[in-house]
Amino acid sequence: MSISVLIAEDQSLILGALAALLEMEQDIKVVARATNGKDALQLAEKLQPDVVVTDIEMPGMTGLEFADALKQRGHAARVIIVTTFARPGYLRRALDAGVRGYLLKDAPAEQLADAIRTVHRGGKMIAPELATAAWDSEDPLNDRERQVLRLAGEGFASAEIARQLFLSEGTVRNYLSEAIGKLGANNRVEAARIARQKGWL
Amino acid sequence: MSISVLIAEDQSLILGALAALLEMEQDIKVVARATNGKDALQLAEKLQPDVVVTDIEMPGMTGLEFADALKQRGHAARVIIVTTFARPGYLRRALDAGVRGYLLKDAPAEQLADAIRTVHRGGKMIAPELATAAWDSEDPLNDRERQVLRLAGEGFASAEIARQLFLSEGTVRNYLSEAIGKLGANNRVEAARIARQKGWL
DNA sequence: CAAACCGCATGACAATCGTCACCCCGAAGT
DNA sequence: ACTTCGGGGTGACGATTGTCATGCGGTTTG
Numbered sequence: 001m002s003i004s005v006l007i008a009e010d011q012s013l014i015l016g017a018l019a020a021l022l023e024m025e026q027d028i029k030v031v032a033r034a035t036n037g038k039d040a041l042q043l044a045e046k047l048q049p050d051v052v053v054t055d056i057e058m059p060g061m062t063g064l065e066f067a068d069a070l071k072q073r074g075h076a077a078r079v080i081i082v083t084t085f086a087r088p089g090y091l092r093r094a095l096d097a098g099v100r101g102y103l104l105k106d107a108p109a110e111q112l113a114d115a116i117r118t119v120h121r122g123g124k125m126i127a128p129e130l131a132t133a134a135w136d137s138e139d140p141l142n143d144r145e146r147q148v149l150r151l152a153g154e155g156f157a158s159a160e161i162a163r164q165l166f167l168s169e170g171t172v173r174n175y176l177s178e179a180i181g182k183l184g185a186n187n188r189v190e191a192a193r194i195a196r197q198k199g200w201l
Numbered sequence: 202m203s204i205s206v207l208i209a210e211d212q213s214l215i216l217g218a219l220a221a222l223l224e225m226e227q228d229i230k231v232v233a234r235a236t237n238g239k240d241a242l243q244l245a246e247k248l249q250p251d252v253v254v255t256d257i258e259m260p261g262m263t264g265l266e267f268a269d270a271l272k273q274r275g276h277a278a279r280v281i282i283v284t285t286f287a288r289p290g291y292l293r294r295a296l297d298a299g300v301r302g303y304l305l306k307d308a309p310a311e312q313l314a315d316a317i318r319t320v321h322r323g324g325k326m327i328a329p330e331l332a333t334a335a336w337d338s339e340d341p342l343n344d345r346e347r348q349v350l351r352l353a354g355e356g357f358a359s360a361e362i363a364r365q366l367f368l369s370e371g372t373v374r375n376y377l378s379e380a381i382g383k384l385g386a387n388n389r390v391e392a393a394r395i396a397r398q399k400g401w402l
Numbered sequence: 403c404a405a406a407c408c409g410c411a412t413g414a415c416a417a418t419c420g421t422c423a424c425c426c427c428g429a430a431g432t
Numbered sequence: 433a434c435t436t437c438g439g440g441g442t443g444a445c446g447a448t449t450g451t452c453a454t455g456c457g458g459t460t461t462g
Contacts, residue, residue, distance in 0.1 A: 011285065016310020017218035020225055084212065106236075109217020144439080155391025157418070171440055177420055187420080187448085189390055190356025345409080358448070372410050378450055388418085388450080 008040035008054040037061025056083040067097040087199030153192025209241035209255040238262025257284040268298040288400025346380040354393025
């Protein structure tokens, strides 16, 4: 018997493409498609697919909320998240929602079918870039550093940041220096980029 | 004879999925895939595909630069841009680069094959959301300013940018100063932010 | 042909940034 | 009461950034 799959993804073109990709596998059957979390939830309840593949960023209900909702209702479907974002924070929330797979969109194409099979068998499949990162890379920034870094990343000068946060300019520079050091960056811009990319801003 | 197509898209999973989607059409043949602009350029030169489908945001060389490079070399291939971003600035630059199609990733899946056929026939296909909005505000940046600004926005220092682009550091600073002035920004970071948001990077 | 541009480079100067050592003070611990 | 600690601050110094005037070899173009 083939594995029944539901796909949720808000960009129709990508949705169609993913479906086409999976249609090529004889042991996988795409039984439904949804372009947002709410539709996906209804369809999942009605069709009881073996596996659900979902994006995170969708209008209305995100993939994470969707996974959580499925879990609440004691649903058997195993969920695989497919997303652009390698943010440890997302992975955390996904695992908390009982998600069994977390793939990045820049993983090789065969991995999706693999992941579906693995997860259907009861296994887990986490993008290697994140498997470790979820553990070791905790956000090293404190509150002030985050605030300052966020503004610096928008292009505000130290003096302006100081004004906005009611700090002295020197202090702002100290925080920035700290943040730059903690993130292993060479300057505020790079630091902001790194932090954003990790989902810490 | 079927239409030969090259696909460039940095997210492998999506790349594979798009290829699968097109494989389903009997009159379309995916002859090559690339995950960045440079590879795409080489492959396009070697294989002379009828149509090139490319994403915009790719590491190294963007889809727009790629399209431009193809045009420079007097290449016959017709280019279709497929992107998430409905930024008028992108469309304008795409059209300037001689691009024949501009689709959004949330267009219906069948549109891609349609667009390929239309473009192959010599027609154009522009996402309706953008067809009108194209004449918004002009991009005041020239090529060098764009390159320099992009790197500056990533957090590279002037000296590093100079090394990467084989320019002197002073020249890099001059270009940045120009760009900052044109965009009404106060520093490189703000300038990069403004340009990005307008779709000029 | 000469004028006008263009892309790139220099050099200089002021402003801003990044770093570091050290200070102040109010809360906690013990 | 005496330390310790954390948030915030100061001052100074070198590196980087932003600005501007100026120069120089190629292309256009009148």
